Amino acid sequence: MTTLVTGATGNTGRHVVAELVRRGEHVRALTRNPVATRFPAGAEVVAGTHTAPAELGPALEGVDRLHVTVTAGLAEVGPELVRRAVDAGVRRITVVWGGFVGPVEQAVAESGVEWTRLEPQEFMSNTLTWADAIRDEGVVREPYDFPSALVHPADIGEVAAVALLEDGHAGRAYNLTGPEALTSRERIAILSRVVGRDITFVPITHEQAVERLVATGVSRADAEFVIGWYAAPGADATTVVDTVERVTGHPARTFDRWVAEHADRFQASRTSRRL
Secondary structure (H helix, E strand, C coil): CEEEECCCCCCCHHHHHHHHHHCCCEEEEEECCHHHCCCCCCCEEEECCCCCHHHCHHHHCCCCEEEEECCCCCCCCHHHHHHHHHHHCCCEEEEECCCCCCHHHHHHHCCCCEEEEEEECCEHHHHHHHHHHHHHHCEEEECCCCCECCECHHHHHHHHHHHHHCCCCCCEEEEECCCCCECHHHHHHHHHHHHCCCCEEEECCHHHHHHHHHCCCCCHHHHHHHHHHHHCCCHHHHCCCCHHHHHHCCCCCCHHHHHHHHHHHHCCCHHHHHC
């Protein structure tokens, strides 16, 4: 049995690859640049991208299971990817949604094969967008301070692996959260304690947050969608559920654990410490 993991270098894809390899499964990791990417020993690395499904014939050869993460640029070609995968013999698909049930998620649900949709709330790894400002200035600038039931990307990867390998998950949509809902200020307090420095929360306006995101290359429409989500998070985004524990058999990983794993990303450089 072979599993093709698309988006294999992404926040969740790399964890799906690692968990499948850990379980002794044959994994084919799809990446644009196989030479420059490190995967666990035992993973088969192939060149390609899920946004060019017409070029994935060799990558899909002999594949029984498929993992897809909905990313920018996939909405238009995702249904074609699903059709080609099913035609190639894929019989089980997991898909990490893009925040709503769009064309890709719908195509998976209508594919005629076993599928599981993973609906994670905010990733703990989103906290890395604060890293530069914390390292350089010891501040976090955000427009809102609502609680968020952050989920560890490794938990998403592990749930995906279970759904790909085990029966009983077909036709399910799994809302995934961490074990607690934390406001930005509460996350900052944890970061301060683990990193060992004072970090200040600095409020900014909604418009400033949108412009900051647009400056990184995100379209204005997408920036408005993202910041709008933070302005009015729904109940699913703020309510802790036990899906991770029910599927994997262990409690969801904590934000403290995620911070400990990435503390070096927030440490001030020696130069900034001397200033």
